[in-house]
Amino acid sequence: MRENFENKYFDKLVVNPNKHEHSEKNLHESIIENVENIGGKHITDFEVAKTAKEIEIINFVLDEADKILSSYGREKHISIPLENIHILVDGGSEKYTTGNLKTGGHSTMQRSVIIDRVKSDLEFSIILFHELIHLKSYSAIQVLDNGKIEAYRSGISVRSRDGERKYLKNIEEGIVGLLTEKFYNTLIEKGAFYINREDIANNKIEISRKEEIATLNKIVDDIYGKHREQFKDRDQVLNLFINAQVNGELIKLLKLIKSTYKIDSLKAKNN
Numbered sequence: 001m002r003e004n005f006e007n008k009y010f011d012k013l014v015v016n017p018n019k020h021e022h023s024e025k026n027l028h029e030s031i032i033e034n035v036e037n038i039g040g041k042h043i044t045d046f047e048v049a050k051t052a053k054e055i056e057i058i059n060f061v062l063d064e065a066d067k068i069l070s071s072y073g074r075e076k077h078i079s080i081p082l083e084n085i086h087i088l089v090d091g092g093s094e095k096y097t098t099g100n101l102k103t104g105g106h107s108t109m110q111r112s113v114i115i116d117r118v119k120s121d122l123e124f125s126i127i128l129f130h131e132l133i134h135l136k137s138y139s140a141i142q143v144l145d146n147g148k149i150e151a152y153r154s155g156i157s158v159r160s161r162d163g164e165r166k167y168l169k170n171i172e173e174g175i176v177g178l179l180t181e182k183f184y185n186t187l188i189e190k191g192a193f194y195i196n197r198e199d200i201a202n203n204k205i206e207i208s209r210k211e212e213i214a215t216l217n218k219i220v221d222d223i224y225g226k227h228r229e230q231f232k233d234r235d236q237v238l239n240l241f242i243n244a245q246v247n248g249e250l251i252k253l254l255k256l257i258k259s260t261y262k263i264d265s266l267k268a269k270n271n
């Protein structure tokens with residue numbers, strides 16, 4: 001009988017038992033070690049110590065991320081250790097990643113976040129929320145035939161089983177962007193202990209991923225337009241996308257996308 005190992009950092013581990021002699025238990029142990037030792041390692045030259053207020057903001061945002069995911073049916077709350085959230089000096093993300101990232105980013109395998117200490121607490125919390133939604137959504141990892149362990153699912157996005165191609169990455173950004181907009185609107189409406197009047201009066205924080213949000217909205221409209229008989233309203237279609245991101249359920253949605261655009265496969269360019 002196949003044993004099941006609970007992993008607090010991922011929903012699922014996909015492994016071909018005929019190809020790998022390692023036991024699943026060993027794989028889980030090395031995955032957890034990667035998260036806790038590598039993901040939590042201090043970033044020399046750029047990382048700054050967290051203040052008490054920053055820790056309070058981080059805990060608040062972690063909690064809000066779990067709450068919004070629960071409201072879409074998420075039962076598992078992925079744990080992200082405090083040491084894995086690395087606050088870098090303002091401008092640090094760009095320098096540390098030699099221009100790949102702007103103000104923040106995340107590592108799927110290490111369950112870690114880097115985030116610039118931008119001046120506004122509100123903006124800091126918005127960037128953090130975005131990265132945490134990526135990490136706290138449904139996630140699966142896979143062992144490739146060559147033994148390498150890497151991401152298989154990050155929310156709605158999928159990597160092929162040979163590790164070569166990625167699908168639906170932009171859609172994932174669109175969904176995360178939409179959920180981040182929701183979080184921002186709630187903060188402006190209800191406030192939070194770290195938001196001051198100035199923040200609300202300025203109300204000019206740019207939510208990232210506008211383009212991907214627009215693409216997602218267009219696809220939702222297309223599907224709803226072509227399959228009106230199946231849905232009560234447009235939100236039901238959007239919820240299928242959010243559900244795929246949050247809980248991993250893709251089959252019904254993929255059928256709808258394929259029939260809407262009359263395509264057989266989602267094979268895309270590897271970018």
Ligand SMILES: [Zn+2]
Pocket residue numbers: 130131134173176
């Ligand atoms: Zn993102």
